[in-house]
Amino acid sequence: MRFLITIIRKYPRRSALTLICLLLASIAEGIGLLMLLPVLSVATDDQPQGTGSHLFGAQQILTQALSVVGLKPTVGTLLTLIILCITVKAAFSLLAKTQVGYTVTHVATDLRLTLLRTLLAARWEYYVRQPIGGLANAVGTEAMRASMAYFEGAKAITLLIEAIVYAGVAFAVAKMATFAFLVPGILILYGLSYLVRKAHRAGTRQTKLLKSLVAGLTDSLQSIKPLKAMAREELIGPSLQSSTKRLNRAFQREVLSTELLSSSQDLTLALVVVVGLYVALSQWKMPLNVVMVMVILLARMLTFLAKMQRQYQKARTLESAFWSLQAAIDGASGDRETESGGPSPNLEKALRLDKVSFGYEKYSVLRDASLTIPAGSFTVIIGPSGAGKTTVADLLTGLLRPQQGRVWIDGLPLDGVDLRQWRRMIGYVPQEPFLLHDTILRNVTLGDPELKEADVEAALRAAGAWDFVAVQPFGIHSSVGERGTALSGGQRQRIAIARALVHRPKLLILDEVTSALDQENTATICRTLRGLRGRLTILAISHDAAVVESGDRVYRIYNGEASLVTNGHDPDFVHSEPAEQSKSKG
Numbered sequence: 001m002r003f004l005i006t007i008i009r010k011y012p013r014r015s016a017l018t019l020i021c022l023l024l025a026s027i028a029e030g031i032g033l034l035m036l037l038p039v040l041s042v043a044t045d046d047q048p049q050g051t052g053s054h055l056f057g058a059q060q061i062l063t064q065a066l067s068v069v070g071l072k073p074t075v076g077t078l079l080t081l082i083i084l085c086i087t088v089k090a091a092f093s094l095l096a097k098t099q100v101g102y103t104v105t106h107v108a109t110d111l112r113l114t115l116l117r118t119l120l121a122a123r124w125e126y127y128v129r130q131p132i133g134g135l136a137n138a139v140g141t142e143a144m145r146a147s148m149a150y151f152e153g154a155k156a157i158t159l160l161i162e163a164i165v166y167a168g169v170a171f172a173v174a175k176m177a178t179f180a181f182l183v184p185g186i187l188i189l190y191g192l193s194y195l196v197r198k199a200h201r202a203g204t205r206q207t208k209l210l211k212s213l214v215a216g217l218t219d220s221l222q223s224i225k226p227l228k229a230m231a232r233e234e235l236i237g238p239s240l241q242s243s244t245k246r247l248n249r250a251f252q253r254e255v256l257s258t259e260l261l262s263s264s265q266d267l268t269l270a271l272v273v274v275v276g277l278y279v280a281l282s283q284w285k286m287p288l289n290v291v292m293v294m295v296i297l298l299a300r301m302l303t304f305l306a307k308m309q310r311q312y313q314k315a316r317t318l319e320s321a322f323w324s325l326q327a328a329i330d331g332a333s334g335d336r337e338t339e340s341g342g343p344s345p346n347l348e349k350a351l352r353l354d355k356v357s358f359g360y361e362k363y364s365v366l367r368d369a370s371l372t373i374p375a376g377s378f379t380v381i382i383g384p385s386g387a388g389k390t391t392v393a394d395l396l397t398g399l400l401r402p403q404q405g406r407v408w409i410d411g412l413p414l415d416g417v418d419l420r421q422w423r424r425m426i427g428y429v430p431q432e433p434f435l436l437h438d439t440i441l442r443n444v445t446l447g448d449p450e451l452k453e454a455d456v457e458a459a460l461r462a463a464g465a466w467d468f469v470a471v472q473p474f475g476i477h478s479s480v481g482e483r484g485t486a487l488s489g490g491q492r493q494r495i496a497i498a499r500a501l502v503h504r505p506k507l508l509i510l511d512e513v514t515s516a517l518d519q520e521n522t523a524t525i526c527r528t529l530r531g532l533r534g535r536l537t538i539l540a541i542s543h544d545a546a547v548v549e550s551g552d553r554v555y556r557i558y559n560g561e562a563s564l565v566t567n568g569h570d571p572d573f574v575h576s577e578p579a580e581q582s583k584s585k586g
C-alpha cells in the first residue's frame with residue numbers, strides 16, 4: 001500500500017523499531033508455541049519415533065537447544081519457558097504498539113502542521129480559489145482519518161508478521177499440512193479481496209462528500225443572517241441534506257463490505273480448518289499431539305491472515321483522506337509565495353504603479369495603469385464598482401503581481417524587496433473587515449505580545465472606537481461575538497481600523513472603510529486621517545465625499561486606466577463620476 005510506504009519512509013527509525021519489535025515478539029510467541037510439542041509429548045508419553053516422525057525435526061532441535069543450556073525437557077521446565085516466551089512477546093508487543101501509537105499521533109500532527117505551514121505560505125490567489133470549509137475539513141477530519149488509516153495499516157502489518165511466524169513454525173512441524181492449509185486459505189482471502197476494493201471506493205466517496213459537506217456548511221453558515229432574514233434558509237437545506245444522505249449511503253456501503261468480508265471469512269476459513277482436520281486425522285493418520293499443535297498453529301495463522309485482511313480493508317477505506325490532505329498540501333505548496341529576500345524598503349519618497357497591466361483570466365482589469373502615491377500623502381482612489389480599485393491596493397501590497405509593468409517603492413521594484421518586511425509596514429483595512437470570536441483587545445493586537453493595552457487604547461481612540469469600547473461591560477476585554485456580531489457594522493469597521501493603526505504602519509490602506517459609518521464617525525475617521533497625514537502614507541479607496549475631500553491627491557480608476565484628478569476637494573468631480581460598469585473583456 002503506497003500510503004503506508006510513504007508514511008514508513010517519513011518515520012524510518014520509528015518504523016524500523018516497530019518492525020523489529022514485532023518480529024521479536026512474533027519469534028518469542030513462535031518459540032513458545034513450538035514448546036507445546038515436547039510438553040504434549042511428555043504429557044502423553046508419545047515420544048517421536050525416529051527421523052520419519054512429524055515431531056522429530058522440530059522437537060529434536062528444541063531438546064538439543066535445552067540440553068545446551070543444561071535443561072531437561074520436563075513439563076515444568078517447558079511450561080516455565082513457555083511463560084517466559086509469552087512475557088518476552090508481551091514486552092516487545094507493548095513496545096511495538098507504543099511506537100505505532102506515537103506514530104499515529106505524529107502522522108495527524110505532522111500532516112496538520114505541514115498543511116498549516118504551506119497554507120500560510122501560499123499566495124493570495126490560492127485562497128481565492130479554495131473553499132475555506134474544505135481546508136478546515138482537511139485540518140480536522142482528514143488528518144484524523146489519515147492517521148487512523150496508518151493505525152489500521154500498521155495493525156495489518158503486525159498481523160501479517162504474526163501470520164508469517166506462525167506459518168514458519170507450522171512448516172517446521174509439518175510441511176505438507178501447512179501447505180494444505182495455507183494455499184486454500186490464501187486463495188479464499190484473494191477471492192474476497194474485491195470486498196476490500198469495494199470498501200476503498202466507499203471510503204473515497206466519503207472523503208469527497210465530507211469535504212463538500214463541510215465546505216457547503218461553512219459557506220452557508222457564513223451567510224446565514226441574510227438567509228434567515230429573507231426566510232431562505234431552507235434553500236440551503238436540500239443540498240446539505242442531499243450530501244448528508246449520500247454520505248450515509250457511502251457509510252452503508254462501507255459497513256456492508258466490512259460485514260460481508262468478516263462473515264465470508266468466518267465461513268470459508270472454518271471450512272478449511274474442518275476439512276484440514278478431517279484429512280490430517282483420517283487420511284494422513286497424523287498423531288493426535290501433532291494435530292492438536294497444528295490446529296492451534298494453523299487456525300491461528302488463518303485467523304491472523306483474516307484479521308490482517310480486515311485491518312487492511314479499514315486502512316484502504318480511510319486512506320483516501322491521506323491523499324486528499326496530501327493534495328491540499330501539494331496544492332498550497334505549489335502556490336507558495338516566492339520570497340525574493342531582497343532589501344527592506346523604507347517608503348521615503350513614493351509608491352508607484354508603473355504601466356501596470358493586470359487581469360483575471362479573461363478579464364483585463366488594468367491596462368498600462370500608472371499612479372504615484374507620494375510618501376506622507378493622503379491619496380484617495382475613486383472609480384465605479386468593479387473598476388479595479390481593490391486590485392490596485394492588492395498590487396501595492398504584493399498580494400497580486402502585475403502581468404506587465406512594475407510596482408516601485410522609492411527606487412526599489414516590489415518584486416525585488418523583502419516582501420514580508422514591506423507588508424509589516426502596512427496597515428490594511430479591507431472592505432469587509434473580519435473579526436475573530438475573541439476580545440476587542442485580541443482583535444486589535446491579533447495576539448502580538450509586543451503591543452500593550454496603552455497602544456490598543458491609543459489606536460482605538462484614533463479610530464474613533466474608544467467611546468463605544470469604554471462603555472462595554474469589560475472594556476477592551478469584552479468579546480465581540482462570532483465574527484463580531486455583538487457589534488454594529490460601523491463598530492466592527494472602527495475596530496478593524498484600530499487594528500491597522502496599532503502597529504504604527506508606514507502605509508495605511510483603507511478600502512471603503514466608512515461605508516458603514518454615520519456622518520459623525522466618518523468625520524472622526526477623516527479627522528484622524530488628516531491628523532496622520534505627513535506621519536504616514538495613506539491610501540483610501542472610497543466613494544465617500546468626506547473622505548475624498550480629506551485627501552490631497554485623488555486618482556480615478558476607469559476603463560483599466562488610472563488618471564490623476566487634480567483636486568480631491570472638488571465636490572463636482574465626485575458627483576460626475578461615471579456610473580458605467582468598467583469591467584472590460586481582455
Ligand SMILES: Nc1ncnc2c1ncn2[C@@H]1O[C@H](COP(=O)(O)OP(=O)(O)OP(=O)(O)O)[C@@H](O)[C@H]1O
Pocket residue numbers: 128360361363365383384385386387388389390391392431583
Ligand atoms: N479573484 C478574482 N477572480 C476573477 N475576477 C476577479 C477577482 N477579483 C476581482 N475580480 C474582478 O476584477 C474586477 C476588479 O475588481 P476590484 O475588486 O478591484 O474592483 P473595485 O473597483 O474595488 O470594485 P468595488 O468598488 O465594487 O469594490 C472586477 O470586475 C471583479 O469582478
